[in-house]
Amino acid sequence: MEYGYYPGCSLTGSAHKLDKGIRKVFAKQGHTLREIPDWNCCGAFEYGDRKELAGFSKKNLEKARGHFTEIVAPCPACYKNLKEADEEREFAVTHPLDLFDEAFFTAMKQARDLKGQVFTPYYGCILLRPKETAIRNTNVMEETITRFGGEVSGEAVKDRCCGGNQIFINKDVTEKLSRLVLERSRGTIVVFCPLCHMAMKTFSGERKVVYYTDLLLHIMGEGGAL
Amino acid sequence: MQKTEYALELTDYRRQDFSVCLGCKICASVCTVNDVSSGTNPQEMLQRLFMGKDVAADEPLVRFCTGCYRCTGACPWEIRIPDVVRALRHVHATESPFEKAFKGSVALFGRVYEPYVLMKAVPFLLTGGYMKHMTRWMEYMGFHLPHKVKRT
Incomplete structure (x- = not known):
């Protein structure tokens, strides 16, 4: 299947690992991702004017019109902004986590398992709230980990805020909030949000922080993914 | 009010x-x-x-x-x-210098071009205690040329 792809600014820079991961996972499953031509920034959370913020994503939808109806946006902020801007529900704006369903795992070639390893699936905020833009299956990461024999930790903190949004404003806020998550969980932290990755990575010490796509690629047999 | x-x-x-x-x-x-x-x-x-x-x-x-x-x-x-x-x-108007740089990049390129944002926010990063985290952030580094979004 062919999807319109909205990588967003982070995935072209600091979150390049997530971008590569998504592209690889989709390619392995036989799906094609085609970038929305000449897409612009979605505005993330930086704009106080709702109309201005929605304007960015409306422009992106305009650029996708006629090319795609299914759009995949991995960055939670981009995904939320795009979905909210599509008021008429003209497009199917989907987060990749909603595509990792039973059919996906049935078709997936497993090369490794996760036995003996502990993981903290960490969703953060925007994938789960507000309700109207939240992902459908809010346990998809836990289900993946247990399906392949791994142990899940940190259930109580999976939807807490890491404060990543404040990392370049009030860093102490991010440190305090991230440490609350880290202290109440064990093992490798699995995230999907570039901001959560940065917040966790900054304060996680010896603990590994990986993207969910790295986990999938590791299970699929990719070397050095985890 | x-x-x-x-x-x-x-x-x-x-x-x-x-x-x-x-x-x-x-x-x-x-x-x-x-x-x-x-x-x-x-x-x-x-x-x-x-x-x-x-x-x-x-x-x-x-x-x-x-x-x-x-x-x-x-x-x-x-x-x-x-x-x-x-x-x-x-x-x-309580934006931090980093947020200003973010918006500056969006106005200039149509996207957040991280090297530009970092360059603009250097004084803030130097004085704000961010340098000690740089070793943790190596995996985020990389260089690419900016893409300039066409104005419509």
Whole structure:
């Protein structure tokens, strides 16, 4: 299947690992991702004017019109902004986590398992709230980990805020909030949000922080993914 | 007062929309800001906006709101308090140098071009205690040329 792809600014820079991961996972499953031509920034959370913020994503939808109806946006902020801007529900704006369903795992070639390893699936905020833009299956990461024999930790903190949004404003806020998550969980932290990755990575010490796509690629047999 | 009125104009809300607030304070019970500044109560902010009173830029909620939407998720009316806070920040012009650089990049390139943002925010990063984290951030580094989005 062919999807319109909205990588967003982070995935072209600091979150390049997530971008590569998504592209690889989709390619392995036989799906094609085609970038929305000449897409612009979605505005993330930086704009106080709702109309201005929605304007960015409306422009992106305009650029996708006629090319795609299914759009995949991995960055939670981009995904939320795009979905909210599509008021008429003209497009199917989907987060990749909603595509990792039973059919996906049935078709997936497993090369490794996760036995003996502990993981903290960490969703953060925007994938789960507000309700109207939240992902459908809010346990998809836990289900993946247990399906392949791994142990899940940190259930109580999976939807807490890491404060990543404040990392370049009030860093102490991010440190305090991230440490609350880290202290109440064990093992490798699995995230999907570039901001959560940065917040966790900054304060996680010896603990590994990986993207969910790295986990999938590791299970699929990719070397050095985890 | 005018600032607060203007802030509301930037959201999808009008003052009277907050009359539905039941005062249950469930927003306060879940608010992330309480982990950094206890006693934070978004409901009180809504009440003040409803009464036409000002909300200052140095309130902990306005300063530290992370936009986590826990309040919205818990609220019986799903009031989007983080959207209101962002509008207040906008009218109070409380952006950090990093946020200014972010917006500067969007205005210039149409996208956030991280090398540009970093360059613009260098003094802030140097004095803000960020350098000690650089070793943790090596995996984020990489260079690519900026893409300039066509103006329409």
